[in-house]
Amino acid sequence: MIRQFLRQAVLATVLMTASCATVSEQASYDSISLTRTACFGFCPAYTVTMYNDGKVVWEGHMNVEKKGLDSAYLDEQVFIELQQAFEDADFLSFNDDYRDMNMTDCPSAILEITDGKLGKSVNRYTCDRNAPEVLEDLENLVDSLSGAKAWIGNPEFE
Numbered sequence: 001m002i003r004q005f006l007r008q009a010v011l012a013t014v015l016m017t018a019s020c021a022t023v024s025e026q027a028s029y030d031s032i033s034l035t036r037t038a039c040f041g042f043c044p045a046y047t048v049t050m051y052n053d054g055k056v057v058w059e060g061h062m063n064v065e066k067k068g069l070d071s072a073y074l075d076e077q078v079f080i081e082l083q084q085a086f087e088d089a090d091f092l093s094f095n096d097d098y099r100d101m102n103m104t105d106c107p108s109a110i111l112e113i114t115d116g117k118l119g120k121s122v123n124r125y126t127c128d129r130n131a132p133e134v135l136e137d138l139e140n141l142v143d144s145l146s147g148a149k150a151w152i153g154n155p156e157f158e
Contacts, residue, residue: 001046027076028115029083034142035110038062044155045109048146052079058151065153078145085141086113089134091120098124098131109139 030121033049056147058070091113099108106127113120124131124139143149 024101027080027083029079029086029115030116031112032079032082032086032142033110033112034139034148035108035112036139037108037110039107040105044108044152046148046151048142048148048151050074050079050082050142050146052076052083054079056146058146058148060151063155065146065155066151067092070151072147074145074147076082082145085138089138091122091138092134094122094135096122098122098128098135100128100130101125103127109135111135111138111142 029052031049031051033047035047036043036045038045042063044063047059047061047142049057051057054073054076056072056074058066058072060070061065091111097154106125108123108125110121112122122135124135126136
């Protein structure tokens with residue numbers, strides 16, 4: 001009797017743990033995007049958006065090898081890992097703007113998340129030294145995980 005009770009308790013614990021693991025590994029964001037704006041020089045200007053189904057949409061504007069629209073697919077787990085990085089950084093707590101323009105000619109980087117109910121966008125002027133450093137880390141992570149560097153390439157400047 002005790003053995004059967006223990007077996008049922010262990011089984012219940014395993015099932016609850018498995019169901020919790022599944023929930024935590026599901027994406028709650030719909031999309032994560034990064035827009036980099038132009039500068040007076042040769043800064044790449046583009047938007048890359050990653051969706052929770054693994055789709056990546058690229059829109060190249062200026063100073064990039066691939067101009068216009070393109071898309072690719074990544075493993076959905078990549079999106080989940082990126083979402084976790086945003087949650088670990090407490091992205092929702094950041095100000096909407098970090099635009100102390102004590103220097104001119106720097107591009108902006110705009111990170112945006114959507115989850116169907118709300119959206120959060122943070123606009124960081126890249127020369128603003130008062131912005132949290134983790135924002136730049138998140139921008140670079142989006143570039144890296146989305147494959148943006150392949151679309152940016154080494155363009156011949158216009």
